[in-house]
Amino acid sequence: MEPFLRMDRFPHIWCPGCGIGTVVTCFADALKKGAFDLDRVAVVSGIGCSGRVAGYIKLDSFHTTHGRPIPFATGLHLSNRKLKVVVISGDGDLIAIGGNHFIHAARRNVDLTVICINNFNYAMTGGQVGPGTPVSALSTTTPFGNFEHPFNLPALAASSGAVYVARWTSLHVRRLTNSILEALTKPGFTFVEVIAPCPTLYTRRNKLGTSIEVLGSYRDNCEIRHGADPSTVDITFGGKIVIGKFVDVAGKPTFLESLDAAMQRALGKEYGLGKDYYMRSAGQRALVDREARHD
Numbered sequence: 484m485e486p487f488l489r490m491d492r493f494p495h496i497w498c499p500g501c502g503i504g505t506v507v508t509c510f511a512d513a514l515k516k517g518a519f520d521l522d523r524v525a526v527v528s529g530i531g532c533s534g535r536v537a538g539y540i541k542l543d544s545f546h547t548t549h550g551r552p553i554p555f556a557t558g559l560h561l562s563n564r565k566l567k568v569v570v571i572s573g574d575g576d577l578i579a580i581g582g583n584h585f586i587h588a589a590r591r592n593v594d595l596t597v598i599c600i601n602n603f604n605y606a607m608t609g610g611q612v613g614p615g616t617p618v619s620a621l622s623t624t625t626p627f628g629n630f631e632h633p634f635n636l637p638a639l640a641a642s643s644g645a646v647y648v649a650r651w652t653s654l655h656v657r658r659l660t661n662s663i664l665e666a667l668t669k670p671g672f673t674f675v676e677v678i679a680p681c682p683t684l685y686t687r688r689n690k691l692g693t694s695i696e697v698l699g700s701y702r703d704n705c706e707i708r709h710g711a712d713p714s715t716v717d718i719t720f721g722g723k724i725v726i727g728k729f730v731d732v733a734g735k736p737t738f739l740e741s742l743d744a745a746m747q748r749a750l751g752k753e754y755g756l757g758k759d760y761y762m763r764s765a766g767q768r769a770l771v772d773r774e775a776r777h778d
């Protein structure tokens with residue numbers, strides 16, 4: 484793991500039994516398996532316990548503001564097509580505060596991989612109810628049980644246009660690693676939800692046992708159903724969790740492919756100055772023009 488981690492920042496801040504570290508390990512293993520050039524991979528996180536991932540990963544990494552990792556990652560990708568940009572963050576950050584960015588990046592099929600660690604609450608701020616908290620679960624702000632319907636994250640991603648959608652848990656490390664690798668190598672907006680325990684604020688409050696017992700419940704309560712209709716994989720408190728690869732669409736143009744096609748149609752050969760030509764500032768375009776003229 485050492486080549487992938489900023490060891491000088493250790494020990495990390497995650498609680499014993501937290502599932503986030505397992506997801507980091509699976510992500511690093513996926514990079515290793517895929518033999519990625521680490522100079523061409525960037526990680527972006529938002530705020531929250533999962534948002535700390537960017538601080539520990541030894542890649543170009545960015546810890547952005549709350550809910551904004553996807554627009555930041557989109558900008559990074561648009562300014563450097565050679566980068567593989569990965570967003571790793573939590574359910575509160577990505578789906579509540581950043582929910583609008585999530586659905587529009589999926590709609591546009593921006594070439595990003597988004598890994599959402601879903602621990603069913605806003606953990607870093609004290610265990611408040613979040614967009615993934617199951618109905619009837621206890622949280623700091625729902626002491627009598629949550630009465631709001633949570634998002635079904637795979638259904639949200641799939642209906643917004645994601646080309647790859649999967650859900651695993653932090654127990655299913657081999658399958659999760661392979662799924663992350665698949666998501667990383669597929670062009671377009673790819674999404675992996677990872678159900679992971681937050682023993683300090685969610686599982687303890689809901690009397691779900693120790694982290695080991697929670698992992699045991701993932702073993703007993705998960706059903707692998709590849710190709711399941713995402714609209715049928717809602718999570719209920721204490722109910723079965725459907726996991727697997729739900730969506731894998733081939734051939735859908737990415738945001739930049741669609742942009743290039745539109746610009747080629749409109750500008751013809753002029754667009755050949757460089758695919759990113761029109762995305763530069765006026766000053767940068769003048770420099771490109773000068774270099775093209777060799778003056």
Ligand code: SF4
Pocket residue numbers: 496497498500501502503532533602606607680681682683684685
């Ligand atoms: S509060 Fe929960 S999510 Fe945050 S580090 Fe601790 S166990 Fe993990």
